[in-house]
Structure formats: structure tokens, C-alpha cells
Amino acid sequence: MKTFSIGVDLGGTNLRIAAVTPSGEILEHINLPTRLPAGPHAVLDDMAAAIRQIIDKQTGNLLGIGVGSPGPLELPLGVLHHPPNLPGFDGLNLRTELEHRLGRPVQVDSDANLAAYGESCLGAGQAHAVDSLLMLTLGTGVGCGIILEGRIWHGMQGAAGESGHGPIIPDGPRCPCGARGCLEMYASATSIVRRARELGLDHSAGSGSAAPLTASAIAQLATAGDERALRIFDEVGFALGLSLAHLVNALDLPLYLLGGGVAAAWPLFSPRMFATVREGSYVYRLSMPRDPNVFEPGKTNIAPAQLGGDAGILGAALLPVSQRTTTSA
Numbered sequence: 001m002k003t004f005s006i007g008v009d010l011g012g013t014n015l016r017i018a019a020v021t022p023s024g025e026i027l028e029h030i031n032l033p034t035r036l037p038a039g040p041h042a043v044l045d046d047m048a049a050a051i052r053q054i055i056d057k058q059t060g061n062l063l064g065i066g067v068g069s070p071g072p073l074e075l076p077l078g079v080l081h082h083p084p085n086l087p088g089f090d091g092l093n094l095r096t097e098l099e100h101r102l103g104r105p106v107q108v109d110s111d112a113n114l115a116a117y118g119e120s121c122l123g124a125g126q127a128h129a130v131d132s133l134l135m136l137t138l139g140t141g142v143g144c145g146i147i148l149e150g151r152i153w154h155g156m157q158g159a160a161g162e163s164g165h166g167p168i169i170p171d172g173p174r175c176p177c178g179a180r181g182c183l184e185m186y187a188s189a190t191s192i193v194r195r196a197r198e199l200g201l202d203h204s205a206g207s208g209s210a211a212p213l214t215a216s217a218i219a220q221l222a223t224a225g226d227e228r229a230l231r232i233f234d235e236v237g238f239a240l241g242l243s244l245a246h247l248v249n250a251l252d253l254p255l256y257l258l259g260g261g262v263a264a265a266w267p268l269f270s271p272r273m274f275a276t277v278r279e280g281s282y283v284y285r286l287s288m289p290r291d292p293n294v295f296e297p298g299k300t301n302i303a304p305a306q307l308g309g310d311a312g313i314l315g316a317a318l319l320p321v322s323q324r325t326t327t328s329a
């Protein structure tokens with residue numbers, strides 16, 4: 001009989017629920033809008049109903065349920081603290097609320113941790129046979145997950161890997177976290193759009209139509225040779241390089257991954273990123289691969305993530321399969 005687990009990816013816009021085998025095959029999935037205006041309990045009701053619907057349809061043996069959520073998330077409790085992408089969810093215990101609705105144990109972790117875990121088990125970590133890695137997810141914000149010897153590193157209170165809020169430019173723009181010049185203010189899709197507006201690019205993007213300005217539209221302009229758009233991605237590369245230099249010096253891991261939508265602009269930002277890491281980290285200079293774009297075992301590798309938008313939901317589904325002891329306090 002087939003075994004499977006349930007992975008849930010709770011986002012500010014979309015709610016995804018999937019039945020996944022331990023080898024990462026998605027058997028079935030349900031995608032719903034996250035009904036934020038209806039409040040957290042309506043969102044939890046939607047989530048529980050979709051989970052039940054999938055469990056009822058699958059004939060195999062259920063291994064468990066894992067949920068990825070935007071943070072800040074207190075772990076292993078599963079309590080949300082003023083999550084900027086889930087307004088109204090402050091103080092909500094995601095884990096117990098869902099367990100109460102389902103009558104089954106549930107494990108909860110941050111979306112960035114689970115994306116890193118998914119990549120570790122089924123993506124780049126598996127492809128390159130490394131059991132420790134760090135992943136930066138460049139999306140609306142900048143998430144970060146750290147996998148050490150096959151396990152998610154949570155830190156004391158679940159806050160490990162807040163590298164998106166590491167200040168790197170002293171006089172940079174004020175970040176909602178309270179600091180100035182955080183990585184997130186340069187390397188997120190939101191900050192790329194903000195920077196484009198500052199440089200007056202908002203009227204030339206989107207093929208001259210009324211299409212909304214997006215990071216991918218700005219990447220297209222850069223690919224076509226627009227100097228202001230190229231400058232923005234050069235700044236993205238500089239910011240990532242500074243942050244990675246700190247991370248490489250602190251952690252000395254074999255693999256650092258960049259995922260999320262902005263990572264697709266790799267050819268635009270990676271030259272400056274690699275130059276900045278080389279300059280800023282002697283640990284990287286000691287151990288960099290001969291070609292920075294080709295993985296080399298035993299070296300410090302920085303590479304694009306491999307699982308795309310499924311990394312988080314796959315990581316969530318694998319959580320109850322192999323991390324039972326770390327999150328079942």
C-alpha cells in the first residue's frame with residue numbers, strides 16, 4: 001500500500017494542500033485563495049476541509065501533516081507573532097487550531113525553512129549529495145532556511161535564519177523590521193519594483209501598456225539592455241554578495257541556494273554577487289569552485305535552487321516523515 005503525507009503551503013495569497021509520497025511525488029493537490037478578509041478561522045476551516053477531502057480520497061497510509069507558514073513563527077509551539085503577510089493572525093496557534101479541527105497531530109514550520117528542507121531532501125541537496133545547506137528565498141520578502149546535517153536548524157526560539165533582515169547598507173532605506181538597509185530592501189521582488197520607481201522605470205516597463213510593474217518585467221528590460229534595469233540587478237548582486245560573504249564566513253557550508261521568483265534573474269545579478277563574495281569572504285576565496293557556476297564537491301558552492309515553487313510544499317510534506325523528534329515537543 002502506498003504511503004503519503006500531507007503538505008500545506010499557507011501563503012498570503014494562495015493556500016496549497018497536497019498529498020505527497022516520501023519520494024516527493026505529488027499524488028493530488030488543491031489550490032485555494034487564502035481568504036484573509038474572512039479572518040484566520042475561515043482560512044483554517046478552508047485548510048482543514050481541503051486536508052480532509054484529500055485524506056478521504058487517498059487510499060494509502062497517512063504518515064502525517066506538515067504546514068509551512070510565513071513567519072515570524074514561534075517554534076515548536078507554532079504560534080504566529082505579527083506576521084506581515086497574514087494580517088489578523090497575530091497570536092494564533094496554527095498547530096493546535098489545526099489539530100483541534102482535524103483530530104490529528106500536525107507539524108508546523110516556517111515557509112523558508114521548509115523550502116530549504118525540500119531542496120535538501122529532494123532538490124539541489126540530494127542532487128549534489130550534501131546534507132547541510134542554506135537557502136535564501138527571494139520573493140515578496142527574503143526568507144532564509146538553514147539545514148545542518150539533514151535537520152532544520154531552528155535556533156533557540158525558531159528565529160534562526162533571519163538573514164533577510166541582516167543590515168548590509170548602513171544608510172539604506174528603513175525596513176519594516178526596524179533596521180536600515182536590510183538584504184530584503186535590495187534583493188526582494190518588492191524592493192526591485194521600489195528601486196525601479198525611484199529610477200523612473202515605471203513608465204517604460206510592461207511593453208508600454210498599463211501592466212503592473214513587476215520584478216520579472218524589470219528583468220526583461222534588463223535582459224533587453226536597459227541601463228537602469230541592469231543597474232538594479234547589479235545592486236541586487238552586490239547586496240546578495242555582501243550577505244553571502246557573512247554567511248559563508250559564519251557557517252562554512254558546502255552549498256548556498258538562491259530560490260524564489262527573483263532567482264530566475266540569475267544571469268543578471270550573479271556576476272556582481274560572485275565578485276562581491278570573493279572580495280568579502282576569505283573563506284570563499286579559500287574554497288571557491290574553479291567555475292562559480294559549476295558545482296564542485298568539497299568547495300563552497302552558490303547555486304540556483306532546483307524545485308521552483310514546489311520546494312515549500314514538498315518540504316512541508318516531508319516534515320512529519322523525517323523530522324518527528326525535532327518538532328514534536
Ligand SMILES: [Zn+2]
Binds near residue numbers: 175176177184
Ligand atoms: Zn529588515
